[in-house]
Amino acid sequence: MTTLFTNIRIFDGTPNATRLGQVLVDGDKIARVAYAPETIDAPEATVVDGQGGTLMPGLVDGHTHLQLGSSVESMSKPGNHPTEVLALTAAHCGRVMLDHGFTAAYSGGSPSAAAEIAVKAAFDKGTMAGPRLVTSSMEKLPGGTPGLIFKFPDRDTRPSDPAAVAGFVEEMAASGLQTVKFLLNGVSAMDPGTNLSEQFHEDEIMAAGEAARRCGVSLTAHCYTAASIKVAIKAGFKVLYHCNYADDEALDAIEAAKDSLYIGLAPGIEEADRDRAPKFGFMASEGQVAEQISAVEHKKAVGRELRKRGVRSVIGGDYGFPWNPIGMNARDLELFVEWFGYSPAETLSCATMVGGELMGMPIGQIKEGYLADLLLVAGDPTENISLLRDKGNLKAIMKGGAFHKAPAAAAVA
Ligand SMILES: [Zn+2]
Structure with a gap:
C-alpha cells in the first residue's frame, strides 16, 4: 500500500x-x-x-511508565498490582499515548518486567494499539524487593554489595528487557525528603555498568544530585533523568559525554508535583511544597544550561500518576519552551529526531x-x-x- x-x-x-x-x-x-x-x-x-x-x-516520549496506570481517560492508583492488572493498564495507557501522537516510548521502569515485555510484543504485533517501546526493568534497591518503591533508606544504612547489584542487571537482561533502571537518589513524592539521598554506593554503580556492558543492556538513572550524575556518567549510563541539582562539574561531565548520553529532565512531573500532587495527598506538607518549588527553579537553570551546551535532551515527564496522567505528555513540549528557552522547532526536534536516536530505530x-x-x-x-x-x-x-x-x-x- x-x-x-x-x-x-x-x-x-x-x-x-x-x-x-x-x-x-x-x-x-x-x-x-x-x-x-x-x-x-x-x-x-x-x-x-x-x-x-x-x-x-510521530512524537517520542523518552521517559515513560505505562504501568503507573493513570491516563486522561481513567485514573488508577500506582502500585505493585498483580501482573495481569499491570499488563492491562499498560496496554490501555499505550493506546492513549498513540491517540495523542506518541508513536514511540522509551520506558523509564516498570513494576512488572513480564507485563512490560508482553505489552511491547502486543504493540509490535499490532494486536493492541500502542507505541514502539524500549522496555525497562523493575526498579529495585539493594536488598529490597523489586517493584514500585515507597521507602528510600539511604545507602549509609547498609554495607555496599556490588555483586548483588551486578546480579540484578544480569537477571533483568536474562528476562529479555532492553534497559535497566536505577533510582540513584530517593523520590520525595514517595518518601518525603529523600530526593537528595544517595541510594547506591559508587562501587555498586560501577559494577552495574560493567554488568550492563557484559549483558548488552543500557542503563537509565533517576538522579537529582551532582554526585549521582557524575558516578552514573563514569559507569557508562546511557540516560539520566531529572538532574535538578547538577553543579558546574556535573554539567561539564554531561557535556563531555554528550555523544553517548541522553538527558531527560522530565519537567512535566516537576510541575505536576508542585501544582497538582498536593490535591491527591502527595507532596502536600509545607516542607514538600517548598522543596518542590526549589527543585523546579534548579531544573530551569540546568535545562537552559544543557540547551546552550548542545546536550541531547529528550522529552518525557514521568506521566502516569493521577496528577500527571498519560495523555498529557505533550505538556513537556510547552515546558521546554517556557522553562528551558528552547524554540518550538528545537523542542520538536528533541521530541522526534533526538528521541528516535535514543530509541535506536530509524x-x-x-x-x-x-x-x-x-x-x-x-x-x-x-x-x-x-x-x-x-x-x-x-x-x-x-x-x-x-x-x-x-x-x-x-x-x-
Ligand atoms: Zn520515572
Missing part, C-alpha cells in the same frame, strides 16, 4: 522551520520526500490532501528509508507548539505505514 501526502508543510525532525512539500509512504517506510516546487508522481498511491497542515514525525525524522511514523497536524506546531496538546488537532496518526487514526474521508482521494 502506498500513500502520498500532498498540500502539506513538512517538519522533518531537524530543528528547522517547516517547508512545503510532499511525502510518499510505501509499505512501512517513507519512500520519497519532495520539497516544493518538486512534486512526486505516484499514480497508484492513495492521496491524502493535508489541507495545508503539517506532516511531522524513526523521528521524515527521511527516505525511515519508518513511516507520522502525524498530520492542523496548523504549524513550529509556530504554535501548544497545538500538540489537543489530540483533536491530529488529523491523522500513522505508525509503520498504517493509520492508527485515518484522515477524514473528504481529504482522501
